[in-house]
Amino acid sequence: MKITGVADTHTALWHVFDDARLSKRAKTFIDEATIAAHKIAVSVISLAEIVYLIEKKRLPEAAYDELRRALADPEDILQEIPLTYDVVEAMRSVPREAIPDMPDRIVAATAIYLRVPVISRDGRIRASTVETVW
Numbered sequence: 606m607k608i609t610g611v612a613d614t615h616t617a618l619w620h621v622f623d624d625a626r627l628s629k630r631a632k633t634f635i636d637e638a639t640i641a642a643h644k645i646a647v648s649v650i651s652l653a654e655i656v657y658l659i660e661k662k663r664l665p666e667a668a669y670d671e672l673r674r675a676l677a678d679p680e681d682i683l684q685e686i687p688l689t690y691d692v693v694e695a696m697r698s699v700p701r702e703a704i705p706d707m708p709d710r711i712v713a714a715t716a717i718y719l720r721v722p723v724i725s726r727d728g729r730i731r732a733s734t735v736e737t738v739w
Contacts, residue, residue: 608684609643610634610738611716613725614651614708617683618664621671631724634738635682644684646719647676648692650711652685692718703733 612620612635619627620635627635638645655672658664676685686692688711696714704710709727713735716723722736731737 606684607641607643608646608686608719608721609638609641610721610724611646611648611686611712611719612651612683613712613723613727613730614654615726616724617645617647617651617672617675618655618668620645620683621675626726628726628739631726631739634724639682643682645682645724646686646715646721647672647683648708648712648715649685649687650708654708686715686719688715694718699733699735704729704735 616627616631635645652672655664655669659666659669675681675683692711692715695718696710698717699710699713704713709730713723713730713733716735722738723730724738725731726739731739
């Protein structure tokens, strides 16, 4: 199955919950990937970030459960991608000054490693040299 993009944490959640904050361009990108029977990657770091944000009361408990349910469903567009040595190596090409948040750097590095764009609203990711869709 071909991977055509990497969703950051917010994008993955907004897709799962059909949230209007997902931009039209991002939604179209995901819809076109669905039609083509491709996958959108979600770095495992996004799951860790969601746990952290739930603990800080910034996300509801359902956020983790619903994303895990989507990732476990082989018919869903989203596919979990592990944090591997190769992704960590790609992270070395993402300057901390450009993307200082470690989960965001890992998401960006995952996209670089997979040679696909990041689907993200994050201003720092979009201002970096990493290809983005928003």
